[in-house]
Amino acid sequence: MTKIIEINNFSDDNLFENLNINVEKNKITTISGANSCGKTTLIRILNREIITDSNILLNNININDYTISEYISLVQTVIPFEIVFQENTLEKEIKNLSLVKGLRIKSILTKNIKELTIKEKLLAQVAIALDLKPQLLLLDNIFIYFNEKEKEDIFKFLRNYQKKYNLTVILTTTDLKDSLYTDYLYIIGNKKVILKGEPLKVLEKDNILNKVGLNIPFMADLSVKLKDYDLLDSIILDQNKMVDILWK
C-alpha cells in the first residue's frame, strides 16, 4: 500500500500518546472517537495550523518541510464555518466548476454567500477546497449537518472525484454510521489508536466501542449481538436480508 500520511508515535502533552496512524493513498479514512478525544486537533495538526516538531509525513516528507504554498496545493481542509470567502458568490470563488459537478451546488452558485444555509455553506467549503485539486482532503466532522440521503450523495460525489483525480480523504466523526461509507476506520481512545481496520470489522468490537462511549449503528449492534448467540455469522446492515437469514 502507498501511504500518503504517516503519523508515527506522535505524542503531545495533553491529547496523544504514541499515536500511530497511516493513511493509504486514494482511500477514504475515518478517524473517530468520543467527544474531546482530539479529532479536530489532529485535523488542525495535519492542516499545519498547530505546528509540532514531530515526524508527521506527507508523501514521505515531513509536513513542516513543505513551503506553505506547496502544502496548500496538496492538502485542503474543511472545518465547519472556518472560512473567509473572498467573493460574494460561489460562482466567483470557484475557478473550475467542472471539477465539482455532482456536488449539488448548482442552485447556490449565484446566491449571495452570506445568505447560504449551514448545509449550503459546507458544500461551498468542500467545493472551494476541491477546486485546488488537492491530493488530500481533510473533513472535520462535517457530516453531522447532513441527513442520510445527503451524506450518500456527498460520498458518491467524493468517490467519483477520487477516481478521476486520485483524492485521499480523511474525515472525523463521532457517528460511526459515517464510517460505513469509507474504506478504513481508526478509533482514538485513551490518547492512542485503540482500534483500526475495515469499518465492519471494527464495529464487531462492541465492548471496546461501548467503553469508549461511541454509539454503534443499530443494525451493526444487533448483528454483533445475534452473532454472539450464533444466529448470524457477520454484520448485516440490510434489514430485509437479516430477516430472511434469521427466519430461513
Add this chain to the structure above:
Amino acid sequence: MEIDINIIENTFNGIITDDEEKIIELIKQQSIQKIGIIREDYLSYNFLTKVYEWMYYEIRRKRLIIKNPKKKINDSLKIVGLNTTYLNKNINKLSSSEKILITLAISLLSNPDIIILIDLFKYFDKENEKKLIILFDKIRDKYNKTIIFINDDSEIMYKYTNNLIIKKNNLFIEDETTKIFKRVDFLHKNNIKVPEIIELTYLIKKKKKIKLEYHKDVRDILKDIYKHI
C-alpha cells in the same frame, strides 16, 4: 392552517419539522412563558475570544438585568456541570459539546421557563448524550423548566421524548412519541423516517407474521428475536 402547539410541562417534548422558525414563532405566539432557544449561535461570534467575554456579551446583547452577573454566570455554569475555570478558556479550543454546554449556560442566564434545543444531539457521543439527558432531567425537575427538542432525527426523538409533534410535508400530528412511531405505514406514506428498531420489528411482523413487541433497547429486541426463532 391554524395549528395549536400543545407543549406538555414536565416532560420531554419533541418536534420534527421542516420549518423550525415557523414552529418557534407559533410557540412564542401561543405561550406567555419566557423562552430560551439553544442553537449554534456561537458560530457567528468570531470576534469573541474567551468564554467570559462570550457570556458578558450575551448579557449585554439580550439586555438582561442581572443584579450580580458574576454570581449568575457561575451558577449557570454549575447547573450545566462546568466549573468557573471554563470562563478563561479560549472559545476556539472548546470541543463542540463544550460549546453547546456553554450555550445552555448562557440561555439559563435569562431564567427561561421553556428551553428549546435545536438539533443539538449530533455533537455528542453516547456517553455525553446520556449526560445531557440527565442534565435536562435535572433542569426540568429541579428548576421546573419545560424542555422541547427540535430535531429531524427520529432515532433521537424515539429514544428521549415522551410527547411528539410532527409538522412536516404538510402533515401535522401530535401524540405520545411511541404511539406515533408505531404508525409505520402512515409514516412511510408521509415520508417520515421511522426509527430503525421499529422499522425492523415492523418488517419481521409483516414479512414473517411474527408477533414481536416494539422495543426501545437493542437488548430487548434481541431477546424477543431469540424467543421467536
